[in-house]
Amino acid sequence: ETGVTQSPTHLIKTRGQQVTLRCSSQSGHNTVSWYQQALGQGPQFIFQYYREEENGRGNFPPRFSGLQFPNYSSELNVNALELDDSALYLCASSLAGWGGEQYFGPGTRLTVT
Amino acid sequence: AQTVTQSQPEMSVQEAETVTLSCTYDTSESDYYLFWYKQPPSRQMILVIRQEAYKQQNATENRFSVNFQKAAKSFSLKISDSQLGDAAMYFCAYRRGGASEKLVFGKGTKLTVNP
Numbered sequence: 748e749t750g751v752t753q754s755p756t757h758l759i760k761t762r763g764q765q766v767t768l769r770c771s772s773q774s775g776h777n778t779v780s781w782y783q784q785a786l787g788q789g790p791q792f793i794f795q796y797y798r799e800e801e802n803g804r805g806n807f808p809p810r811f812s813g814l815q816f817p818n819y820s821s822e823l824n825v826n827a828l829e830l831d832d833s834a835l836y837l838c839a840s841s842l843a844g845w846g847g848e849q850y851f852g853p854g855t856r857l858t859v860t
Numbered sequence: 861a862q863t864v865t866q867s868q869p870e871m872s873v874q875e876a877e878t879v880t881l882s883c884t885y886d887t888s889e890s891d892y893y894l895f896w897y898k899q900p901p902s903r904q905m906i907l908v909i910r911q912e913a914y915k916q917q918n919a920t921e922n923r924f925s926v927n928f929q930k931a932a933k934s935f936s937l938k939i940s941d942s943q944l945g946d947a948a949m950y951f952c953a954y955r956r957g958g959a960s961e962k963l964v965f966g967k968g969t970k971l972t973v974n975p
Contacts, residue, residue: 780962780963782963787967788967788968789864789951789953789965789966789967789968790905790951790963790965791965792962792963792964795962803961803962805962835903837905839905839963848895848907848910849907849963850907851897851904851905851906852904853902853903853904854903854904856903
């Protein structure tokens with residue numbers, strides 16, 4: 748069974764640029780959730796995708812967008828990067844259903860300069 | 861809105877001893893789940909234990925157990941026989957009942973295990 752994977756591991760971007768982060772869900776899972784974890788904080792929910800549709804969104808501006816593909820992998824796109832976007836971005840996959848546990852990937856560390 | 865509070869930013873324990881991490885939460889829901897996640901320096905969030913709100917029995921996973929006090933909205937994690945590998949950030953998380961709901965996390969407790 749393959750776990751959740753994310754790419755890249757680290758990246759550095761300049762303010763105003765755009766970035767795409769990728770996530771492959773665990774085998775058998777059909778739901779992907781994205782979280783932002785600022786340094787020294789707990790993860791904050793960005794949004795969730797189920798069957799290629801956005802299925803819930805946290806308090807993040809529209810410049811945070813996502814996609815889910817037919818194989819349930821997902822992308823997180825952030826436009827017009829700001830310094831405060833520097834964080835660890837975590838992807839979690841789960842199987843839709845009551846009490847479905849979320850399994851996390853290792854994260855992507857984004858630094859905006 | 862649901863909130864999760866971890867009042868201990870840092871805790872330390874001697875190897876082989878027992879430590880308890882605290883967590884309180886606020887919700888008006890009756891159906892929900894609570895979790896403890898461990899995040900070592902490698903960054904990967906690992907599920908330690910989960911508790912269904914409708915279950916009165918406290919969950920246990922080997923050396924990890926919880927004290928779930930539903931009326932008090934308290935959900936503490938007890939680690940017995942602490943090991944050096946237990947050193948990590950520990951996050952308490954809440955999830956409302958239902959299909960595909962988000963996790964709400966606390967700010968975390970950094971656990972240090974002293975040899």
